[in-house]
Amino acid sequence: MTGLRERKKARTRAELQAHALRLFRDRGWAATTVDDIAAAAEVSRSTFFRYFPTKEDVVLFDDVDPLMAEAFDELPAGTPLLSAFRRGLATAFGRLDPEKRELEEIRMGLARTVPEIAAAVRERNGLGVDQVATKIAEGLGLDPGGLDVQLFAGVVTGARLAAQSLVTREPGRSYVDTLDAVLARLEQGIPLADLPLPGPTGPPRTG
Amino acid sequence: MTGLRERKKARTRAELQAHALRLFRDRGWAATTVDDIAAAAEVSRSTFFRYFPTKEDVVLFDDVDPLMAEAFDELPAGTPLLSAFRRGLATAFGRLDPEKRELEEIRMGLARTVPEIAAAVRERNGLGVDQVATKIAEGLGLDPGGLDVQLFAGVVTGARLAAQSLVTREPGRSYVDTLDAVLARLEQGIPLADLPLPGPTGPPRTG
DNA sequence: ATATCAACTGAGACTGAGTGTCATATTTGG
DNA sequence: CCAAATATGACACTCAGTCTCAGTTGATAT
Known part of the structure; x- marks a missing residue:
């Protein structure tokens, strides 16, 4: 059931994510280190990585x-x-x-x-x-x-x-x-699928 | 013109890529460090990163x-x-x-x-x-x-x-x-696009 | 209550990717 | 042969991610 442990964990996780998103938006992705996030959430760097395996994961959290x-x-x-x-x-x-x-x-x-x-x-x-x-x-x-x-x-x-x-x-x-x-x-079907190619008169080359 | 410089650079780049691919296949991706690749190609680690901005880039080289x-x-x-x-x-x-x-x-x-x-x-x-x-x-x-x-x-x-x-x-x-x-x-068109859904488990509620 | 076990946590060392700097070597052009 | 340009190596540094170890806290059974 929902013991104190579980609730604390959920709270810590949410806290970490909230602070991380705020920091990313304010300072930018690269300028925000995991240490910053951990400090903002008042946990250790180790703890961050226990909740989110990578720095990206703190963003990727959808349901x-x-x-x-x-x-x-x-x-x-x-x-x-x-x-x-x-x-x-x-x-x-x-x-x-x-x-x-x-x-x-x-x-x-x-x-x-x-x-x-x-x-x-x-x-x-x-x-x-x-x-x-x-x-x-x-x-x-x-x-x-x-x-x-x-x-x-x-x-x-x-x-x-x-x-x-x-x-x-x-x-x-x-x-x-x-x-x-x-x-x-x-x-309605794949668009442009049957669009005929124009002649190879002056096709641009991209390579 | 194709001076000695250009040729050497192309050679070094190809060398790095060849050694890297060989090492990745033999030892695996994670077990192969950039140092290993540089050593195999007999250049310094710095040089590797001058040719390929990241470790991945040495693989992504298509024409x-x-x-x-x-x-x-x-x-x-x-x-x-x-x-x-x-x-x-x-x-x-x-x-x-x-x-x-x-x-x-x-x-x-x-x-x-x-x-x-x-x-x-x-x-x-x-x-x-x-x-x-x-x-x-x-x-x-x-x-x-x-x-x-x-x-x-x-x-x-x-x-x-x-x-x-x-x-x-x-x-x-x-x-x-x-x-x-x-x-x-x-x-011939998008497959399965018109395939009708079966009911969830039992008879569907058509509301 | 308290002893015990399991899980959470923090501290810190370590590896490796990627960046930046500076001095040295080598090519190129004159 | 000389000077400018450029490639290189050595080194220091930051940060992500892994790992270990010890201390702490929550859960549980007596």
Whole structure:
């Protein structure tokens, strides 16, 4: 049950994360050392690393996955898979409590400006193709290693990346809204897929 | 002009990379320090970092981009964009000289087993959605920031991720062949997109 | 209450990546 | 051959991350 120990641990963890995010936003990522965070939270450096294996981990702390799964389960049977993804995402994000939402905003901001965090976010927070594929396969009773499942997961992941890229290009856009728009567009098929190439008259070279 | 300086630099760089890849494969990533690499290549640690800003960079050294652009330019006008991508990739990889091909294999192997490298590969080697989008937009005279362009780039990127995931699940598969199969499948539309969801556990609540 | 066990914590040493500086060697151009 | 430019090595430094060890605190059974 929730002994004193557990509560203290949760409190310390939250404290560390809160101070860390504040410091990152104020001083910047590189200028904030783990020592600074530990000092601000009034624990030792050792303790920081006991709660968060790396400096990045203190930022990567989301709990959207259970909400996603929940929203997914509530969708009516017969919903096309791609639409289901779009609607599940929308309702899950809509249900985030304001605190988590705020945290998500700070995290998105950091992910947009700090390469290390961007990489870590892409790597871990469920953005892996195989993780998505496994969940889809579980829910539908398909082979997770099948080409179609993996490719669908890849496409969805690609859509998320596109949304992220769009928000990066035009800060101020809402990430959630952008992702919704991207998925809506995707429901009509892959854009530009059949666009014919112009002649090789004067194509620019990038290399 | 190719003075002695230039040649020496190229030689040192190649030397460093060759020794590094060999050491990584033999001893593993973590067990190989930059000092080891520098010692093997008979230069100082400082010199290593002058040639490669990070330890990861010594692995990330590809020259597929120009080949891709070249193959792309040679495609006949009117080729649908998605098909163009597939064919461009295939011919570009087909043209790699054996050395580069071997290097690519080692790199793929490391990217499959070492998380740090996997992250770095995803981040840099043209796998960024925006980089792909920019190139496409350049070639077609479109707005690189448009939703369709970014989404198309995202989908293509997702396909690459799916291929990578498939190869990881079943080592021994050829990455290039897998990617070709994935893109071929994608030409027929997004797989599973219209697959209707089954009920959660029992009969669905259609409210 | 108290003794005991398990877990949390702090201190500090250690490795390795990455940065910066400065003196020395080597190439290049005149 | 000389001087400017540049590549290099040696060294010191910061910081992330790992590890060990000892002290402390919470949980539990008597």
